[in-house]
Amino acid sequence: MPAPSAEPEPEAGPAARKGGLARLTPVLLLRAAHPQQAVLTALALAAAAALSGRPAREVGLVAATVLVGQAVLGWDNDLTDERTDRADERQAKPLVAGPLDRGGLGFALACAVLLVVPLALSGGIDAGLAYLLSIAIGAAGNRVLRGSAWSWLPWAAAFALYPAYLSYGGWGGAARGHPPTIAMTAASALLGIGVHVLTSLSGLVDDNRDGRRHLPLRLALRVGAPRLLVLACGYGVVLLAAMALIGATVGLSQ
Template identity: 55%
Template sequence: MPTPPAVLLLLAAQPRHALSMAVGLGTAAAATGRPLREVGLVAVTVLVGQGIIGWADDLTDRRRDERHRPDKPLVRGLDPGTVWFALTCAVLLVVPLSVAHGRRAGLAYLAIVAVSAVGDRYLHARVLSFLPWMASFALYPAFLAYGGWNGVGTTTPPTVVMTALAAALGLGVHLLSALPGLVQDHEEGERSLPMVLALRTGTPRLLLLTGVFIALVMVAIFVVANTVGLT
């Protein structure tokens, strides 16, 4: 039985990653003492933004997926026009959602979406593939620190140390998320940073090192959040 187009469209948005990011940022907002309505706004904004990034990623990788990933929605028959329509609607939605956090926070989140989508398109197969990941994650503390409600944000910037740790976490997440597709990347002749590192260390060792790195960064974020704070 064919999978309904609505289900394929949802899968193309990479819902597991979108939900994990929404829950993670919502939890971070709650940990900083934000009211429940602001926590909900953070989660919804991130969920929509991650949907945009997921759809843009599937559109970018469509031809490559046809050669290696028959399980992907666009390969299974999802119309690219449908994805473009959904992506456009999501962009029109994420702008007012972002602005609702305040001008600074809104600009930070829109920059996250733009950097993630554009960076994936142009740097995915290059050794500088880590740059958009680190840049976008480095903006998350600003998104949270400047965030407010009903278009009224704050003027307090995030700490430098929290911004640096968020950027480091982005590097770790990039390495971890790239590992399952390294075989296909190698067949395509791509030379992203994860590919270069995996060729030198081996994939199992890179997975171990990445896991340790992410764990250390998360511990550091927890310590800093409870000592220095976000702002």
């Protein structure tokens, strides 16, 4: 009698295929880059560049530069927070829950740094230095002040440099623009504080357990997280409207 044939193995279903794709290194790196914040920041600055009258190629350069710069900050944040993220069992962090390791993420971070430097300087030396300084301040903020009442300071300082990046920027390393207006710089710094509060809301419970006492947590303990969310959104809307008014009257550049 012929030997019974082995039953064919069932094909992987959509969930299994999805799980396999989700564990690919490029997907894990994308998740670790905090993509929502990266894309929103890149789109916001690109839109600001377009509204200020910059040509399409310069708008594209701004978007690409900021996208890579935000990936640098996102990956640096995950590397810096790995110990506390593991203690808090944050399964949304690929460095904690996925097969992504520190070596792979560190290599991607190094490559992104090597890429963002020429990208930033391609919009002009002054503009590039302003943006690179904002990244440096953000990286320093990942390590100092973030657990204190002064946690807002790196965010305000980094955002205050965005108008300078746009105002001084152009096309080519020799591009030279003009200094940004004080009003736009101050409004951007205040907006950075609001973004800090909004991006911190999802981690308030873990931050409280870890003993951090940054500004958003102190505010949430006073007014409650739901009310703080409403207040922060309203604060952001008011500031965006103020920046639009400043852009239409005072302008971006002096």
